[in-house]
Amino acid sequence: MKSRVLERYERAFAARLGVKGAFAFWKGRVAAYAILKALGVGEGDEVVVPGYTCVMAVNPIVYLGAKPVFVDIEPVTYNIDVALLARSITPRTKCIMAQHTYGYPADMDAIMDIADGKGLPVVEDCCLALGSEYNRRLVGTFGAAAYFSFQWNKPYTSGLGGMAVTGNPELGSRIEALQRESIIPGTKEVMMLAAQLAVYRTLVYPRTTALAQNIFRSLGKAGLVVGSSSSGEFVPVMPDGFFKRMSELQARSGRRQLQALSRNIAHRRRLARLYDDRLRELGWPVPRLSSKADPALVRYPVRVVDKQRALATAAKRFVELGSWFECPLHPIETPMDAYGYHTGMCPEADKASREVVNLPLHPRADEGTVRRSVHFIAGIGPPAPAGGS
Numbered sequence: 001m002k003s004r005v006l007e008r009y010e011r012a013f014a015a016r017l018g019v020k021g022a023f024a025f026w027k028g029r030v031a032a033y034a035i036l037k038a039l040g041v042g043e044g045d046e047v048v049v050p051g052y053t054c055v056m057a058v059n060p061i062v063y064l065g066a067k068p069v070f071v072d073i074e075p076v077t078y079n080i081d082v083a084l085l086a087r088s089i090t091p092r093t094k095c096i097m098a099q100h101t102y103g104y105p106a107d108m109d110a111i112m113d114i115a116d117g118k119g120l121p122v123v124e125d126c127c128l129a130l131g132s133e134y135n136r137r138l139v140g141t142f143g144a145a146a147y148f149s150f151q152w153n154k155p156y157t158s159g160l161g162g163m164a165v166t167g168n169p170e171l172g173s174r175i176e177a178l179q180r181e182s183i184i185p186g187t188k189e190v191m192m193l194a195a196q197l198a199v200y201r202t203l204v205y206p207r208t209t210a211l212a213q214n215i216f217r218s219l220g221k222a223g224l225v226v227g228s229s230s231s232g233e234f235v236p237v238m239p240d241g242f243f244k245r246m247s248e249l250q251a252r253s254g255r256r257q258l259q260a261l262s263r264n265i266a267h268r269r270r271l272a273r274l275y276d277d278r279l280r281e282l283g284w285p286v287p288r289l290s291s292k293a294d295p296a297l298v299r300y301p302v303r304v305v306d307k308q309r310a311l312a313t314a315a316k317r318f319v320e321l322g323s324w325f326e327c328p329l330h331p332i333e334t335p336m337d338a339y340g341y342h343t344g345m346c347p348e349a350d351k352a353s354r355e356v357v358n359l360p361l362h363p364r365a366d367e368g369t370v371r372r373s374v375h376f377i378a379g380i381g382p383p384a385p386a387g388g389s
Contacts, residue, residue: 002179002180002245003248003251005248005251005252006024006245006246006248006251008251008255009024009246009251009252009254009255009258010022010023010024010163012255012258013163013165013254013258014165016258016261017138017140017141017165018138018141019140019141019165019166019167020166020167020168020169020172021165021166021167021169021172021175021176022163022164022165023163023164023165023172023175023176023179024161024162024163024179024245024246024250024251024254025161025162025163025164025179025182025244025245025246026160026161026162026182026185026244026245026246026247026250027056027149027151027160027161027162027244028056028127028147028148028149028150028151028154028161028162028163029056029057029059029060029149029162030060030162030182030242030243030244031147031148031149031162031163031164032057032060032123032125032147032162032164033060033063033064033242033243034164034175034178034179034182034243035123035145035146035147035164035166035175036060036061036064036066036095036123037064037178038145038171038174038175038178039094039095039121039123039144039145039171040094041061041064041066041094041095042064042065042066043064043065043066044065044066044067044092045064045065045066045067045092045093045094046066046067046068046069046090046092046093046094047061047066047067047068047069047093047094047095047096047097048069048071048080048085048088048089048093048095048096048097049061049068049069049070049071049080049097049099050070050071050072050073050078050079050080050097050099050101050349051070051071051072051073051328051341051345051346051349052073052078052101052325052328052346052348052349052352052353053099053101053125053325053328053329053330054324054325054329054330054331055233055234055329055330055331055334055339056233057097057099057125057127058329058339059233059236059238061097062236062339063236063237063238063242066094067092067340068339068340069088069090069093070328070340070341070345070346070349071084071085071088071346072084072345072346072347072348072349073101073346073348073349073352074348075348075351075352076104076287076288076289077101077102077104077105077106077287077289077293078101078102078104078301078352078356079098079099079100079101079104079105079106079107080098080099080106080111081348082107082110082111082114085110085111085114086114086118089114089118089120093118093120094120095120095121095122095123095144096111096114096115096120096121096122096123097122097123097124097125098111098122098123098124098125098142098143099124099125099128100124100125100126100128100129100132100139101128102128102129102295102297102298102299102300102301102324102358103128103129103131103132103155103268103295103296103297103298103299104129104132104287104289104293104295104297105129105132105133105134105139105292105293105294105295106124106134106139107290108134108135108139108142109135109292111142112142112143115143121143121144121145122142122143122144123143123144123145123146123147124139124140124142124143124145124146124147125146125147126139126140126146126147126148127147127148127149127151127154127162128149128154128155128297128298128299129155129295129296129298130148130154130155130156130261130265130296130298131155131261131264131265131268131296132293132294132295132296132297133293133294133295133296134292134293134294135292136294140165141167144166144168144171145164145165145166145168145171145175146164146165146166147162147163147164147165148162148163148165149161149162150162150163150250150254150257152200153298153299153322153362154298155261155264155265155268155296155298156254156257156258156260156261156264157197157200157253157257158197158246158249158250158251158253158254158257159193159194159196159197159200159249159250159253160193160250161246161250161253161254162246179245181243182243182244182245183241183243183244183245184244184245185244185245185246185247190247190249193247193249193250194249197249197253234331234333234334234335235335235338236338236339263363264363265296267361267363268296268297268298268361268362269295269296269297271300271361271365271366271367271369271370272295272297272300272361274367274370275300275302275359275370275373275374278370278371278374279302279374279377282374282378284302284382285303285382297361298361299322299324299358299359299360299361300358300359300360300361301324301356301357301358301359302356302357302358302359302377303352303355303356303382303383304355304356304357304377304380304381304382304383305355305380305381305382305383305384306380306381307323307354307355307356307357309380310357310376310377310380311323311357314376317372317376318372319372319373319376320359320360320365320369320373321357321358321359321373321376322357322358322359322360323357323358324356324358325352325353325356326353327353328341328345328346328349328350328353329341330353355383357377359373359374359377360373
């Protein structure tokens with residue numbers, strides 16, 4: 001039976017998004033799995049996904065016996081290239097996954113036109129895009145369903161956590177039935193997560209993020225913390241204990257974060273404009289977006305000439321620098337061949353993986369963070385223009 005704490009969080013999240021139903025899970029990828037299963041995705045089906053994503057977004061497809069079909073991205077927003085989308089659809093296609101990369105809204109008009117013409121449902125991956133809008137409408141409200149993540153580096157965090165949402169009552173009933181079958185998190189892992197949340201909120205700031213991440217990864221390998229990903233999730237086999245619902249700890253934390261969401265989003269948009277302005281002053285190419293797009297970025301992506309040097313030196317300069325996406329199926333440990341992805345399949349995704357790093361926009365970043373980050377990035381330099389030396 002679902003607790004009142006979870007029910008209150010789900011109702012609050014659904015109301016904030018303006019959808020009929022929201023269903024809370026242990027992680028965002030678990031929410032994605034529930035949606036796909038509720039849609040009837042199964043053995044032999046195909047699911048269209050962008051070729052620039054996290055392997056954790058692909059795993060739910062594979063766990064259900066379906067095949068991910070990778071489509072290249074366009075280079076400005078890193079979202080699926082709609083010009084290539086229709087040709088990727090076959091008689092075996094079961095649905096389309098529309099990822100809003102970094103928080104940039106995908107071209108939902110074009111995606112929905114193609115999907116509707118083919119009679120296919122769209123599932124929106126909003127893990128990086130809570131609060132982003134397309135044509136003055138929140139992402140996550142266009143497709144048959146959407147899912148969100150509240151993991152450590154997402155728009156807000158409850159440590160871990162995910163939410164499946166839908167405006168379709170029948171689909172919502174199927175997702176809720178699956179949620180009732182999910183595993184209740186154990187006391188030990190909830191206590192460990194509570195301790196991690198306390199440490200995170202006390203110690204993690206832009207200047208200390210790199211050190212904290214290194215410590216966290218070491219403790220994760222030793223099994224002393226609840227990691228967002230385990231080594232078992234870098235292969236296409238569902239690990240034991242995967243299908244869990246959200247704990248009350250996460251629901252309480254998420255509801256508090258949800259109450260501050262408007263302020264969080266306004267902060268992110270203000271810092272993104274500052275990054276735009278400062279980079280533009282240096283002559284860097286700044287994305288020109290569609291007038292329909294109003295992103296609430298999770299982090300600010302920027303291309304550099306030497307990504308490895310940037311990542312290797314950022315921590316020494318006390319600069320918080322993200323590596324998403326290290327490869328087209330992030331992280332770098334992913335055996336991409338096992339998922340049917342081969343280098344050269346999606347050239348723009350391959351190129352972005354070599355060039356893109358990202359800068360902080362979270363509530364603990366400020367104007368000083370922007371100045372330090374841009375100064376550091378300027379020392380690395382932009383990539384050469386296409387065809388340049």
